[in-house]
Structures are given as structure tokens and as C-alpha cells.
Amino acid sequence: MKFDLMTDLYVFMLAAFIGFEVIRRISPLLHTPLMSLTNALDAIAVVGAILLVGAHKSTLSTVLGTIAIVAATSNVVGGFLITDRMLKMFKSSRPQKP
């Protein structure tokens, strides 16, 4: 158990650095689509909600978990959809570099 926790902390630290490095080089033009993309990715919390509802341990957890899945899934679908729409506009309004 203790070791799992340490592994999780290492994973958190490494992911934080990766996030920092990957996003550091992003073009300022792409900040808005990036924001909606990370919104969609953050909805990965749906995984926790699915496990909760599927385990069907109590009525409370099933009800709360179902609401949670609805909220997160709408973020997934809406987030990817709007990011793609934004990027489509982006391409047409700005000539592509060779």
C-alpha cells in the first residue's frame, strides 16, 4: 500500500513536468482550443464514475455516479466537438505554412 502511494506520487510529479514541458511551446494562438481540449481530457474522471455505478454498492452511489457520468460524458462529447470546430475555422482563416 505504502509503495503504491509512492509510485502514484512519482507518476504525479512526472506528469506535472511533462505537462509543463509539452505546453510550454504551444503557440498562443492555440490557447483557446487547448483549453477546450483539456476540458475534454479532464472528463476522464468518467472512468471513476463508471466503476462506481457499475459496482452498484448502494443506491446513493449509483444515483450520484449516474449524474457524474452524464456530466462528464457531456464534457467529453462537447469538448472534442468544439475543439475540432475551432481548429477547422483556424485552418480556413490562416494559410498553411509549407
Added chain:
Amino acid sequence: MHVPLYIIELTYLAATALFILSLKLMSAPTTARHGVWAGELGMVLAIAGTLLNQGIVDYKWIVIALVLGAIMGVPLGMVHMTAVPQRTALSHAFGALCVTLVGTSEFYLRGTEVSRFTLSVLCMEVILGSLTFTGSLMAAGKLQEMLPQRPITFKGQNIVNLSVLAVALGLAAYLVIHPGHPHVFLFIVGIPLLFGVLMIIPIGGADMPTVISLLNSYAGLSAAAMGFVLDSKLLIVAGALEARRVSFCP
């Protein structure tokens, strides 16, 4: 259906890699749309892997909720481009709602048997989640001009706000030290809801983008906290990636 756990874990590993790749591809205009596809594929893998988990005994509500959420997501993805800021705020509210509800259920299912560290992370998850929920709703309301845009201030506001937050943190500390008082948990979820509202009312419409980035990183942190509670590295990575983003979209 019996799927070995390592297959599910490998699916999560692939999803995590795709999420990082997705952000990476997002950094150049020419590859940005591939980034969206990588993110979508990662999400599908993660959800598919989760659905194969042996712990799932009942699919009825999962399917209903997934379909309902997908239907709700379409109009949220088709809003006019001028409404994107409030849409983003609203989706932070939804994300935070999800995390808070899952955290609350986790507490009532196994709150008394988890370690003190897990319990404190769980408290942090619901505190960040619920203040992000109401804070984002307030921000969306202000941007949509459903709420008055002008800042509402009163004397001693900072002291009031900070004391509200301090009470929630104090109760969380109390619960971690005395895990035998589960009724305290309701206040740990409820008081930050109030703090989220108080936090946004003194902020004018023009400063909202900064607030939204801040709320975004809170949402990410609470998702990472959820990862610690559920021991899910996928969630930890996704949350940490998002939490880091704040410093670059001021």
C-alpha cells in the same frame, strides 16, 4: 466476460500516452487536429477498458448515463464561437460536479476504512471540486450576463471568504484526525459550495478569463486527487497535465 486486469491496465497505459501525445500535437497549428483525434482515441480506449472491468456488475445505468451525456454534449459542442468562454466555464462546472459526486460516494462507501492519507486527499478532492463547481457556474452566469457583471464587494470580504474556506479546511483536518464522525463530511462538501460563490462575486466580467484558467487548474487538481483515492495512474496523469496548464493561459 472475463478480461484479465493487465489488459485493462495496458488500455489505460495506451490512453495515457495518447493524452500526452494529444497535448503535444496541439502545440502546432498544422498538427492540432491530429491532437484532437489522439485525445478522442485515448478517451474511447479508457472508457472501453473501464467497461471491461470485472467489478462492474450492472450496465443499465452506465449505458443510460453515457447516452444521456452524449446527447447533452452535442449542443454544448455546437454553441456559437462567441459563447465559448461561458461554455468552457460551464464544462468546468460539470467536470467538478463529476469529481465531487464520485468523491462523496467514495467517502460513504469506504470512508471509514481508508488510510488517513487517502482520507485527506479525498477531502481535498471534494473541497476543490465543489468550490470549482459553484465558482464555474457563477463565472458562466456572469459571462452569459445572466448575473450582474459588475463586481459585488463589501467590507471585510476577504476576511469573510477566507474564514469560510478555513472552516472547511479545519473540518477536513478534524475528520482526518477523528475519522469516526462521518456527518462532518457533508459540511466539507457543502461549505466550499458557498466559498465558490463568494470567490466569484467580487470579480468583474473582464477578469473572468483569468478566473476560468484558475478554476481549470483546480478541476485538474481535484481529478488528480481522485486518481490518488482510486489508485488510478491514468487519472493522476490526466489531472496533473491539466493542473499544469494554468500558468500559460493567463
